[in-house]
Amino acid sequence: MTAPIRVLIVEDEPLTAEAHAAYLARLDGFELVGSVPTGRAMLAAVTADRPDLVLLDLDLPDAHGLQLVRALRSAGSAIDVIAVTAANDARGVKNAIALGIVQYLVKPFSFRTFAERMATYRDFRLGFEDRRSLSQTDIDERLRALRPVTRPDLEKGISSDTLESIRAVLMRSTSGASATEVARETGTSRVTARRYLEHLKTVGQVDKDVRYSGPGRPEYEYRWLR
Structure with missing residues (x-):
């Protein structure tokens, strides 16, 4: 049996953090290891709790999320990160992709979208288990898995x-x-x-x-x- 993917939520807004934790609890194959409100707490939790995945708000009170990802990469960490943020400027998204962020979720979003993105991430991760090498077709399939086609969350007339x-x-x-x-x-x-x-x-x-x-x-x- 495959072990659940251990997830750390990094979000400074308590109600939003609670909502993301509630969403996660409804999904199979994931386990919440903690929720922290600051970048400093995130770096400590990554070291102490060793999660597999970080759901990262980019606009934190003590640091920008991308600065934190750079710090992790500089320290040699290959931990997976999904950006969960209201920030959608083109330069920021491009920088996030360059740093290896595996998904980018723009707030607000529905449970449906969250579930779809987490499922594609789970499939992407499982695709590397028990494999020493990948063919070109394998690699193409794993890259496509991270780019799901999702219907818009908001109906016409919904603000x-x-x-x-x-x-x-x-x-x-x-x-x-x-x-x-x-x-x-x-x-x-x-x-x-x-x-x-x-x-x-x-x-x-x-x-x-x-x-x-x-x-x-x-x-x-x-x-x-x-």
Whole structure:
């Protein structure tokens, strides 16, 4: 039986780190070894916990993520790194590729996209096990495995800023929230809140159930899948 891939999350925003950990927990073949909020803590954790993979936010309070990758490479570390970041400038992406970052995920993204990228990374990694040499065809297949074709996460008319604010409301809630409650907290209309909540359900980030809270018409409750 193949050992799980040990993953370190490096993210300074607690709710985002929690979301990534929850996503990871839903996947087979991966094991979370820790979550740290700074570059200094990341370098220490890589040495102490020896993860196989780092999910790295590039915009950290004490260092840029690419500086950390350079430090790892200079120290002789070949640890795999997936960038998980809102940064999408062309130069930064090019530099990330040059440093050997194996995947680049731009926030915000759905669980579907996260799962697809992690699955292709897992297949890429497994493709090197028990092999002393690779043919040209083998090499081409492994390189293609890291470049999946993914459908866009956001439906037409879905704003990433509004989506993130609604995600944040659900992630803070321990008991779920209705469209009315989400609308009140985010300053959107109930119709808008429900459309975004249904989008989150479609992409697999929330669960939906009927809430009965006394006489009258029941309403739907949406709960973040932790």
